[in-house]
Amino acid sequence: QVQLQESGPGLVKPSQTLSLTCTVSGGSISSGGYYWGWIRQHPGKGLEWIGYIYYTGSTYYNPSLKSRVTMSVDTSKNQFSLKLSSVTAADTAIYYCARTLTYNLRDPFDIWGQGTMVTVSS
Amino acid sequence: QSVLTQSPSASGTPGQRVTISCSGSSSNIGSNYVYWYQQLPGTAPKLLIYRNNQRPSGVPDRFSGSKSGRSASLAISGLRSQDEADYYCATWDDSLSGPVFGGGTKLTVL
Numbered sequence: 001q002v003q004l005q006e007s008g009p010g011l012v013k014p015s016q017t018l019s020l021t022c023t024v025s026g027g028s029i030s031s032g033g034y035y036w037g038w039i040r041q042h043p044g045k046g047l048e049w050i051g052y053i054y055y056t057g058s059t060y061y062n063p064s065l066k067s068r069v070t071m072s073v074d075t076s077k078n079q080f081s082l083k084l085s086s087v088t089a090a091d092t093a094i095y096y097c098a099r100t101l102t103y104n105l106r107d108p109f110d111i112w113g114q115g116t117m118v119t120v121s122s
Numbered sequence: 123q124s125v126l127t128q129s130p131s132a133s134g135t136p137g138q139r140v141t142i143s144c145s146g147s148s149s150n151i152g153s154n155y156v157y158w159y160q161q162l163p164g165t166a167p168k169l170l171i172y173r174n175n176q177r178p179s180g181v182p183d184r185f186s187g188s189k190s191g192r193s194a195s196l197a198i199s200g201l202r203s204q205d206e207a208d209y210y211c212a213t214w215d216d217s218l219s220g221p222v223f224g225g226g227t228k229l230t231v232l
Contacts, residue, residue, distance in 0.1 A: 045225075046124050046210065046223050046224065046225045046226050047159075047167065047210060047212075047223040047226075048223070049220050049221045049222070049223070052220075060219070060220065062218070062220055063218065063219075063220075096166055096167075101169070101172055105214070106154060106155065106214040106221075107155070107157075107172065107173070108157055108212050108214075108221040109167075109169070109221075110169045110172070110178065112166040112167055112168075113166065114165070114166055115166050
């Protein structure tokens with residue numbers, strides 16, 4: 001059974017870069033067949049897609065965040081990562097990593113990590 | 123402001139049937155499958171319905187989904203106290219080239 005776990009700092013200063021890692025267990029990222037992604041949820045609000053990455057390194061980002069987002073994958077560690085630069089208080093949110101239902105990008109996420117709260121504050 | 127529109131709240135009594143709606147546009151719901159998620163307090167979203175009306179393994183048949191035109195609905199029959207949660211619809215948006223979510227509906231079981 002595939003499981004995902006986010007890790008990273010819970011507090012980031014304004015203008016700095018938010019960095020999170022998602023560790024996948026119970027399955028191999030390099031097996032292919034799925035995309036891996038990041039979604040965030042502002043406190044008490046809805047869900048916002050951040051981006052997708054495939055094990056080959058192909059990425060797709062939300063246009064509204066594209067200029068600040070970088071996603072990468074480390075198949076040797078079975079991990080993928082998110083970097084969000086120039087953060088502000090508006091980036092304070094719960095960040096989830098997740099796996100798509102199928103290889104088709106139009107099928108969104110079926111397996112989610114538990115989420116990690118990131119606060120942007122000095 | 124979410125791309126997909128959901129009523130902020132819904133309620134029902136145990137045993138009742140409730141429906142949660144989600145509306146969009148031709149670039150999202152109108153031309154793509156709809157998905158539904160259940161988010162219990164303090165937990166990650168859980169996929170309830172995929173491709174309009176399919177249930178993942180383990181999801182009770184009390185939950186059902188439908189789509190018509192630019193709108194979709196999630197129906198929950200035989201309402202239980204443990205169904206109290208936030209429910210989100212989701213779909214692909216051709217303009218965004220990515221998934222979009224509704225703002226969520228908070229279901230209260232009275």
